[in-house]
Amino acid sequence: MHYVNLSSGKKFAAQSGESLLEAAKRSSINLSYSCKTGRCSTCKCKVLSGSTELLQHELGLTREEKADGWILSCVRSAKSELTLEAPDLGDVDIPKSRTWPCRIKKINRLAEDVIQVFLRLPPSASFRFIPGQYVDIIGPNSIRRSYSLANAHFNEKTLELHIRAVEGGQMSNYWFGQAKPDDLLRLNGPLGTFFLRETVGIDIIFLATGTGIAPIKSILESMSGILPERRPKSLTVLWGARREKDLYFDLKSVPIGFDFIPVLSRAGPDWAGAFGYVQDVLCEFFETFSNAAVYACGSDAMIHGAKNKLILAGLKNKNFYSDAFVASGSN
16 A cells, blocks of 8 residues: 655555545545546646556557656556645535436437437435536446436436437447337446536636537536626637537527537538637637636547647636546447
8 A cells, every 4th residue: 555645735545456546536535537547638647756557548648748747547556655746626525426226217319319318316316416527327238338417406306418329339229229218227426527616707618519518508507596706707608519400409598698609610601600620719719718717528639629729828727627528448
């Protein structure tokens, strides 16, 4: 067993072969994370002293980042006493995850390749989540896939998912070819640390591609009851898609005021809106990012591209929050 010291002053013990992320969690220390498979970079931290051991490939890091001492806490274990510069979430009350039985309540077709699924939990379920988090759904043959929650409240013991079809995907074959109301599934959660931080006087910007709009919808709905003294200076949402029909949800139905910029990368001749990639369009609309916090959810390529571009444009590294949708290794 080795001790891990954080630059924040906190300390935890890590067992041999245990990921640093899980070791911190066991000691009730919350570090940022998303995929837990080494493919995104949400849990990126820097080794200031000591040595670590690789548990899985760190696909979410560049060669330069690795050479500079950066690691991913979800796929690294301690080989000695460590000191880390890590994104500690402080005293945020993150609900503990557990496995629950659930049944499909309703399935709606939102687009050719997107469905809206409502899951109902048992009446006695005390499930809690923070808007922006995700769950793992455990389906037929114990296939496990991650989906962001699209609703902000659990008042009716119901959870909302937006699911896009993946060609050849085992779980997609179930959702789009076999799933029906009252099917029994299991879910594990809540998971992830993609949720709203400080809001007062800040320019809050949401970037989404595809079904990455789901957790952003959840966060926006939760902001409808925010106290006047806690409101941000401005609130902007950019949602990117290939074609207009891929903007499958009327985001203006969310009961809170914000500037909405739909962005298409393959727009037809009749499209009069923004064209290109969401991060490029964002830089055209905003002159400065010194007072901004950006929350990005969607493809891994968009998130990496957006972070690099926005930091060069003046966004503080600590004010970029993301939830990357990474494909399952086995579909």
